[in-house]
Amino acid sequence: MGDLSDIKEREEKLQGMGTSLLRKEDAKFIRGQGAYIDDIKLPGMLFGAIVRSPYAHARIKSINKSKALATPGVVAVLVADDLKPVNLHWMPTVGGDVQAVLADKKVHFQLQEVAMVLASDRYAAYDGAAAVEVDYEELPAIIDPKKSLAKDAVIIREDIADKKEVGHGPRTHPNHIFTWEAGDKAAADAAFSGAAVTVREEILNPRVHPCPLETCGCVASFNKATGNLTLYVTSQVPHLLRTVLAMLSGIAESKIRVVGGDIGGGFGNKVPIYPGYVVATVASIVTGVPIKWIESRIDNISTTGFARDYHCVGELAADKDGRIKGLRFTAIADHGAFNSHVSASKLPAGLFSICTGSYAIPNAYCRVDAVYTNKAPGGVAYRCSLRVTEAVYLIERMMDVLAHKMGVDKAEIRRRNFVQPEQFPYTTAFGWTLDSGAYHTALEKVLKAVDYDGLRREQAAKRADPSSPTLMGIGIATFTEIVGAGPTKVCDILGIGLFDSCEIRVHPTGGVIARLGTMSQGQGHATTYAQIIATELGLPASDIVVEEGDTDKSPYGAGTWGSRSTPVSGAATAQAARKIKEKAKKIAAHLLEVAEGDLEWEIDRFKVKGNPSQAKTMKEICMVAHTGNLPAGMEQGLNAVTYYDPPNLTFPFGAYLCVVDIDKFTGEVKVRRFYALDDCGTRINPMIIEGQIHGGLTEAFAVAMGQQLPFDENGNHLGNSLLDYFLPTAMETPHWETDHTVTPCPHHPIGAKGVAESPHVGGIPCFSNAVIDAFAHLGISHMDMPHSAYRVWQQCNALGVNKR
């Protein structure tokens, strides 16, 4: 047994797991030396500006390029006809549909891509784009998804009108995409017909947009001499993008290099393959020079992957004690004009069936009907882990609706329905096996921290006082997330399993380089993965370099989205490190002339049991591994690569509580307190976790309190710039209080679950529940988001609470 202070000192030197290690990434960012896509300049590079449709639904009668081509600086103008020779005017989507790259005879949503102008600089390109003349014949647009399936509805997708299915089963109407169901409808119906209490609510999850601070873009560079294509791009999924590009372009995948450099925020907005990337690539192939395309903010909000637009009906059936016996959740999903959203191929509605939440609900049924409208394509995005925001919003709202109907406290209704600790691993009625959880512990910790009983007493007093200028609301969300996609038998995109990878090389002098198939957009991977390896290998994190994003260097992976990095490539990292450690142990045994079984590992070295002065540090072994002094038959080197196929998804959870005070006369909602307790299993870097919670909660605040993408009946965007789209500033953003419990994941090598989307998933219903709770005593069971001051004022006014 070593000296305890010596052990502690050696452990601290590693700065491994559990340490709030300051970030390695910061050094370049604080100096303005990040390499984002728009920072890239290549010799001979041209700039591409996209011409976009002003109409939501129209035929293209003609396109006149002549004035654009005569504009100074303009080199070329590409339209759909120019992409036909390479069959890239349409492209297949990961959703089983096809999507127009440049509009071919028809436009399907406002600001859809119609042409790309290539010019010597940005100004000339936009001058040229303004000079392209397009003659449109406007068609009626469908904006309300509830009207998409009307008998006489205009056909949006004439190109697939005769197709009986678009990747996910039979279509009932030209504007119908798919119907997906899960669970047992008969059992759920039976539970409802026998129930003591039933509740039903229509709940909208409005269309919003992730709006990362950096917009999407790329620099495509095709080398005519070598036939190599390099694409620098804002992509959260570099390897998947490379494979799809190979399939689309016919260029051998070994001759394509995709580089994700520094990305200014993703949040799911940078997963899809956008027409701009494809046109820029074709343009580079045609011209032989690099082509840069960077979209504007308005382009970004209007045309890239939006989120939600789920029009839901929630129903719960419970016994007289409020124990839920049946759940029926249905949704009309507005996917826009093309089904392009990211999801596992077998799960067209993503992981929506997590909607039984943290509760032991014996009978459940859900159905999603997806339809086309004349809006931008997308749906899965915005820190949602494949429709989990939609699912958790629905169940957490419905728990409050049930509590409200029964006059049961909103914390109590949850207690009565939680999956009990002894029930884990718990298989839900939809077939998901929740890996581990301690829901009661999390909730009680939060309620105690905020003095919940005291808050309810205060609320009761305020409700009894007619002169109180504010309405006080308390919102609770006890959510279970499902992240870490995922086991390849369930999760694939275009057939490619959602495994991930880590390759580690250890150098003779103890330095390490690790490369992974994931792709940070600010989550701190270079720091946290180094910490995992530091703890596993006993080498200091400061000597461990982590790289992602260059498909020439990194092993294959499915990228970073849906909080999958820690669960999947974090696991791969631990396992690759353990392969190295196993080999190192053999070398140590050889050097110390003992059997492997006589060795034990302590922090950074192998020691001989019972003879601790006989030891070899990992650092020493690094050098020996590159010499001839190895066990017979052993190859040199300390390297390993692991491709990890997770046995299950992971299920981080949390308990959030929000207190709001609503001004009766203005509708303004002040967030008095927000307490967020998260359980993500093993915590690798507490500082980074806290930062992720702050960020996710702020985005949740934005969604719940102000974000929407409204359209008029002709499909015109009514709020697609930052003039209208609500991005909270430091002034509106509340103060966040964070807390945690640790319930390790039993199937993960380091017990970690992933965390970064939890605050968004749990935060949105928590804010909503707080605002609605403020009106609960006046008979209000639901109010749709966003809870902007105007919309809340409308509720106050309708109830007459603003009358003096």
Next chain:
Amino acid sequence: MAKTYKVAFKLNGKDVAAEVEPRELLIYTLREKLAHTGSHIGCETTHCGACTVDVDGMSVKACTVLTVQCDGSQLLTVEGLEQGGVLHALQQAFHEEHGLQCGYCTPGMLTRAYRLLQENPNPTEHDIRYGISGNLCRCTGYQNIVKAVQSAARKLTATAAKAA
């Protein structure tokens, strides 16, 4: 071909010049012609603040300033904060307080916080939140940025006190 003008100004203490059309925005000149890509573009409506620089002692959004307006001016960008290999207290504080994640808003935040502390060396939390309300961040939720500015303010005040 539109008429161009020669514009000359000091950028982080160095003399620079550029030939620009009247319509050319400062952010474009900085990034495309003067190789200073630290300041970023995040919108086209003056909201996001990713382009914030310091012109003649004022925080300015470079996306809403024409380069011709800067003739003869003194500009400070994020690239000018580190002096002689020593990070500015704000840069160090952002690092220590985890005040950045993707880093895209960071140059604008730093430049804005620099001017904020020049004008108000001992800001309250409210002063800071109001002072950076023209700079959007999607990653951090601002809480650690506020802590970073507070930390830098304390350090700068202590350094000034020592020097006095």
